[in-house]
Amino acid sequence: MSNRxxxxTGASAGIGATFARHLAAEGYSLLLVARRADRLDALAAELSDEYGIRCDTFAADLTDPAAPAAIVDHAAAQGITIDVLINNAGLSGKTKFAETSWETLAGxxxxxxxxVTELAHRVVPGMKERGxxxxxxxxSLAAFSPPGASLLYTGIKSYVLNxxxxLDMELKPHGIHVTALCPGFTHSEFHDVMGTRGSASRLPGILWQDPQDVVREGWDAVSKGRPVCVPGxxxxxxxxxxxxxxxRLQYFLGKTFNPFRNG
Incomplete structure (x- = not known):
């Protein structure tokens, strides 16, 4: 796969970094994107040394509307064709909607x-051309769950699922597989960054997965053309x-049992 x-995105830690390791082991070249340039460069050096692959990095904050175009333009300038897109970068709000600034919500x-949508739109033409x-x-598993009070997260992840x-329906005839990967609670930095580690840690261990298992199932699903993957x-x-x-019951459950709320 050295020619692919x-x-x-979100490649500096968690599921993103695990995808990077998984694909590097399969011989894919990589373009890693995240905000933290130092962590990206360290991971790129590690993977290049271990697997002998080309591994480029590009530091970008995807809450910036200019970032998707900048990423794809950088790839083109470096002669990189994008054959695989892992739209992994994400976060979850942790404050009430009415008390959160519009700048934060818009981000x-x-x-x-x-x-997520723009990056797919920008790389799909090349994929179609190459077949x-x-x-x-x-x-997320949240896409199937009752909506949580004050959160955009469940609505956003439902959008991604749908x-x-x-896109898979449209693009599969052109040799392009699209999969919504819907993990539940995964051991990563997500809850530390969001400040919800306290509430998340009280959940039973049976609900948690390792990122390696999530990535393995997700990559197997997209390789086999399955449009939805719920791992575990x-x-x-x-x-x-x-x-x-x-x-009505979803609303009640989401309001009562919200695992993402702070505290």
Whole structure:
């Protein structure tokens, strides 16, 4: 696969860094994107040394509307063709909607809705021309769950789930597979960054997965052309059980049992 390159956002830690290691082991060249240039460069050096692959980095904040175009322009300037897109970068708000600045809310939407969509839109033409492509969009088990009070997260991840399936329907005839990867609770820095580690740590251990398992199932799904991947047996049971729940009950459950709230 040395002639194919994967663009991974949010690649400095967690699921993104795990995807980088997984694809490097399969021989893919990489373009790693995240805000923290020092961590990207350290990971790139590690993977280049271990697997002998080309590994480029580009520091960017995807809450900036100019970032997706800048990433794709940088790739073109370096002669990099994007064959695989892993839209992994994400966050979750932790304060009440009415008490959060619009700048913060707009950044959340830009990061996980607009940037995800724009990056796909910018790389798909090249994939179609070459007749091959793989796109993994990080959704969440939350896309199947009741909405949580004060959160945009469940609505955003539902969008990612739905649009990924729509894109897969359109693009599969052109050799492009699109998968919404919907993990549940995953051991990573996510809850530390969001300040919700305290509440998340009280959840039963059976609900948690290692990022290596999430990535392995997600990559297997997109390779085989499955548009939705819910990794882990427990998560599959949860997602299947949530779909028939009436909206009124979803609202009550989401308001009462919100694992992302701070405190």
């Amino acid at each position: 390159t994967a663009l991974i 959340e939407i830009q990061l996980m809705v607009t940037a 091959w492509g793989r796109i993994v969009n990080l959704s 649009v990924s399936q729509s 047996t427990v998560n599959k049971i949860v997602s299947n059980s949530m779909r028939p729940v009436p909206f």
